[in-house]
Amino acid sequence: MTTPLQFEPNDLPPETETLRQEVREFLAENLGEYSAGTLAKSWVHGDPAFSRKVGEQGWIGMTWSKQYGGHERTAIERYVMVEEMLAAGAPVGLHWVADRQSGPLILEFGTEEQRQKVLPKIARGEAFFCIGMSEPDSGSDLASVRTKAEKVDGGWVVNGTKVWTSYAHKCQYMIGLFRTDSTVEKKHEGLSQFLVDLDNPGITISPIHNMAGDHDFNQVHFEDAFLPDDSIVGAPGDGWKQVIAELAFERAGPERYMSNFPMITQMVREATQDPGERTAEGIGRMAAQIATLREMSLSVAGMQQAGKDPALQGSVVKEVGVSFEQEIPHIAHDLFGSQPLLDGGSDYVQSLAYVTQASVSFSLRGGTREIVRGIIARGLGLR
Numbered sequence: 001m002t003t004p005l006q007f008e009p010n011d012l013p014p015e016t017e018t019l020r021q022e023v024r025e026f027l028a029e030n031l032g033e034y035s036a037g038t039l040a041k042s043w044v045h046g047d048p049a050f051s052r053k054v055g056e057q058g059w060i061g062m063t064w065s066k067q068y069g070g071h072e073r074t075a076i077e078r079y080v081m082v083e084e085m086l087a088a089g090a091p092v093g094l095h096w097v098a099d100r101q102s103g104p105l106i107l108e109f110g111t112e113e114q115r116q117k118v119l120p121k122i123a124r125g126e127a128f129f130c131i132g133m134s135e136p137d138s139g140s141d142l143a144s145v146r147t148k149a150e151k152v153d154g155g156w157v158v159n160g161t162k163v164w165t166s167y168a169h170k171c172q173y174m175i176g177l178f179r180t181d182s183t184v185e186k187k188h189e190g191l192s193q194f195l196v197d198l199d200n201p202g203i204t205i206s207p208i209h210n211m212a213g214d215h216d217f218n219q220v221h222f223e224d225a226f227l228p229d230d231s232i233v234g235a236p237g238d239g240w241k242q243v244i245a246e247l248a249f250e251r252a253g254p255e256r257y258m259s260n261f262p263m264i265t266q267m268v269r270e271a272t273q274d275p276g277e278r279t280a281e282g283i284g285r286m287a288a289q290i291a292t293l294r295e296m297s298l299s300v301a302g303m304q305q306a307g308k309d310p311a312l313q314g315s316v317v318k319e320v321g322v323s324f325e326q327e328i329p330h331i332a333h334d335l336f337g338s339q340p341l342l343d344g345g346s347d348y349v350q351s352l353a354y355v356t357q358a359s360v361s362f363s364l365r366g367g368t369r370e371i372v373r374g375i376i377a378r379g380l381g382l383r
Contacts, residue, residue: 004379007295007313010302016080023084026057031088036347039089039262040354043255044216046093046128046167054092055125060099064107069120075305079298083254089262093216094170098122101249102129102175106195109234109242114195118173130168132176132196132220133243136161142177142371143187143240147222149178149194155228156180156194158202161221168205168218174198177243180236191239194231202226211357248311257293257321259362260328263355264290266348267332282335289324293317312379315372322362322369329356 030053031039038045054060062078064070085092103122106114121127138144147160158178168174174196181190198205202225208217234242264286271279296317303310329352332338338349377383 004381005312005316007299008302009295010076010298012076012080012298016077019077020080020084022057023059023081024088026053027084027088027090031090034089034091036262036266037350037354038091040266040351041091041093041214041358042089042259042262043086043092043096044166044259044358045091046096046170047091048094048125048128048170050091051095051125051128053125054090054095055123060095060125061103061119061123064103064119064123068107068115069123071123075301079254079301083258086255086258087261087265094128094167095122095125097131097166098127098129098173100253101246102131102173104249105175105193105242105246106233108245109193109238110195111230113230114233118195127173128167128171129173129175130165130171130198130218130220132162132165132174134162134164136163136219142243143191145177145179145187145191147176147178148182149180149192149227151180152226155226155231158194158222158225158227161219163217163219164208165205165218165220166216168198168220169207169215171198174220175233175246177239180239188240190237191243192236193233193239193242194227195233196225196227196231200225200227210361244311248309248314254294254297256318257290257297257324260325260355260359263328263332263351266351267328267335270336270338270348279335282331286328286331293321293324296320312376315375315379319369319372319376325362326359329359 030050051060058071059081061068061070062073062081063075064072066072099122103119106118118127122129133142135144135146138146147158147162149156149158156178158176160178162174162176165174176194176196177191178194179190180192184190196203202223204221204223206219206221207215208219209215210217267286268283271283296313300310300313300317303313332352338352374383
């Protein structure tokens, strides 16, 4: 009997090495102004100037059609570019969501007018997106959406609140999931997604500071916000189907095991100061885990390139990758005994302080562990 969980080997073609070298040279030229503490934040940190530079290189919307500002390159080429950005801790946070999932969502489900309106701007690094899914008091139950979009002449009126919307205060757009039909029996029905211009006068954005002191998250409140008819993505009621597709984009990438990669690089440097058998073993175990996760992630990229659905494999990479990432601060403390310091101290201990605080939240990104494990169980026929 063939198991549904298979990771087929996927070797990178030799020509991708040219692209890898181009990305490395670009990063060496453009990351010098950022501190080690900033680079430790990896892809959750954003800089609009950096995003524009990446867009100028043709590295946003790489796989999209040229008619929408894309570059018609392969998913494997995009993987190589992303891998290098993550390894360096490049501040890609502002264009990340648009490139990874909002753009592909519009490309697949949006109207031609929506594609022409936003995709070229995303590819240039000029338009940033946030995700309007989660709501207060809903926990992991994404389908229990209460924010309503009610049909009126010429459009929809939205009332409700979205929460944990990363970088909403710096984004131009949101893909928002709203309830457009409250009469349905199943809560997964009656949901629709909208392309929301965040300059809408009916929208208020309030900051949520995380325990690292950063303002990444926001609460977005809709009060009689009018959205025109052409802002709905796809057909009314198709929202849940679109969300599932969107989350598949979110769970499959190398960011699911490379969020702490700049910290790992610093740990290797730290190990060279006083190398010993125990330290070498600890670093070796990390390297082995990274190598395994990379092969799994590359397999997912190959499946995407082949037009297959890697939802199960992507969920496994996400779950195993989170376990690995959340262990990094513990491994660092165990090997070196350094105390994390937010102020003062070396780049290493400041980076460790950030990673120690931030890594606890990694299991929430792209779906909580309970949700992702449920997806895996269903994929394996266990529930």
